Amino acid sequence: MDRSARAFWLRSPGLGEIRDAQLPEPAEGEVVVRTLFSGVSRGTETLVFRGGVPESQHASMRAPFQEGDFPGPVKYGYLNVGVVEAGPTDLLGRTVFSLYPHQTRFVVPASAVTPVPETVPASRAVLAGTVETAVNALWDAAPLIGDRITVVGAGMVGASVAALLARFPAARVQLVDANPARADIAQALGVDFALPADAAGDRDLVVHASATEAGLARSLELLAPEGTVLELSWYGDRKVSLPLGEAFHSRRLVIRSSQVGTVSPARSARRTYADRLAIALDLLADPALDALITGECAFEDLPEAMAELAAGHTTALCHLVRYDTTPAPDHDTRPVGPTGHPEDTPTSPGVHRVTKSSHR
Numbered sequence: 277m278d279r280s281a282r283a284f285w286l287r288s289p290g291l292g293e294i295r296d297a298q299l300p301e302p303a304e305g306e307v308v309v310r311t312l313f314s315g316v317s318r319g320t321e322t323l324v325f326r327g328g329v330p331e332s333q334h335a336s337m338r339a340p341f342q343e344g345d346f347p348g349p350v351k352y353g354y355l356n357v358g359v360v361e362a363g364p365t366d367l368l369g370r371t372v373f374s375l376y377p378h379q380t381r382f383v384v385p386a387s388a389v390t391p392v393p394e395t396v397p398a399s400r401a402v403l404a405g406t407v408e409t410a411v412n413a414l415w416d417a418a419p420l421i422g423d424r425i426t427v428v429g430a431g432m433v434g435a436s437v438a439a440l441l442a443r444f445p446a447a448r449v450q451l452v453d454a455n456p457a458r459a460d461i462a463q464a465l466g467v468d469f470a471l472p473a474d475a476a477g478d479r480d481l482v483v484h485a486s487a488t489e490a491g492l493a494r495s496l497e498l499l500a501p502e503g504t505v506l507e508l509s510w511y512g513d514r515k516v517s518l519p520l521g522e523a524f525h526s527r528r529l530v531i532r533s534s535q536v537g538t539v540s541p542a543r544s545a546r547r548t549y550a551d552r553l554a555i556a557l558d559l560l561a562d563p564a565l566d567a568l569i570t571g572e573c574a575f576e577d578l579p580e581a582m583a584e585l586a587a588g589h590t591t592a593l594c595h596l597v598r599y600d601t602t603p604a605p606d607h608d609t610r611p612v613g614p615t616g617h618p619e620d621t622p623t624s625p626g627v628h629r630v631t632k633s634s635h636r
Contacts, residue, residue, distance in 0.1 A: 284378035284578045288348040289327025292579030302383045307363030314378045315355035315402030316595040318432055319487055322586040324352050328512035340375040353377035357401045373404045380599055390553055395561040403568055403594055408556035410436035415540035417481055417506045422446040424479045428495045429486030430458035432593045433508055435568050437483050442466040450476055464567035485509055489516045496529055504530040572596040
């Protein structure tokens with residue numbers, strides 16, 4: 277068996293590199309997966325790239341197959357779709373999703389991969405982890421038929437939540453973002469769009485996913501009395517101030533957190549992590565979710581692309597990483613790539629490629 281592979285590593289905050297890796301010999305019950313596509317979860321992965329994970333959260337923020345430690349060197353990522361090259365006969369040749377970092381080939385237990393339904397293109401399947409977050413959020417939020425619901429923040433997670441809410445019976449859903457270009461994404465998902473100043477008020481539920489202080493404050497303003505803000509944003513080491521001294525108490529407003537690391541208490545007695553992921557993959561049969569993939573690059577260009585994303589020069593929702601030389605044929609996406617090689621300065625992260633052995 278060819279045991280060579282290549283992996284993306286964060287060498288130190290702002291410095292990405294491609295490293296050679298040597299795969300272990302697969303044991304019984306393990307699979308060898310050749311990656312077809314991976315996805316950059318922009319909010320979390322750019323925070324990791326910038327070195328913004330607080331020390332107190334280093335343990336809870338570990339990805340399932342992470343190598344190294346924060347702030348670096350670290351191999352991080354969790355949206356991977358590939359094909360099984362070796363392993364149990366029922367998985368051989370199957371397209372599978374796994375929570376593995378950006379790497380060309382890898383070995384994991386067979387239990388760590390989930391077959392992708394034939395109705396879901398491999399490139400769209402990289403969204404499974406994000407749609408799974410949205411499923412968990414809606415288990416936490418428990419919206420009711422006919423609710424007036426706003427999602428603040430049309431990033432990858434917020435747009436995924438809006439896409440699922442668009443299917444909810446009689447719900448009036450509005451997606452709010454400061455970027456007017458996100459109106460096209462809302463239209464593709466089948467929901468209303470508004471800029472923050474124009475957002476509808478008197479909402480039963482607001483799902484906040486903008487990861488900004490202003491977005492969270494606006495979310496509270498949009499609530500009806502006794503309404504709830506479900507907070508999905510991850511702020512890393514940033515401090516957030518809130519206007520809790522105004523109408524927060526008199527209107528009996530609620531702020532509730534939701535985090536995908538735990539199955540929602542509303543379903544944890546009856547659903548496993550595997551159940552939740554399978555639901556997300558089934559939901560990805562909807563081609564409207566292709567709207568969440570707004571940029572792509574080749575694997576070899578990932579260090580430059582990640583630096584561009586972290587610097588805010590590229591504003592893709594899900595940034596698709598392809599592991600061959602041909603653009604993905606099964607979704608409509610405009611390539612968004614680097615315009616050059618950034619210099620080694622604090623405001624323009626440098627990019628390096630090295631050769632280094634790495635072991636699982």
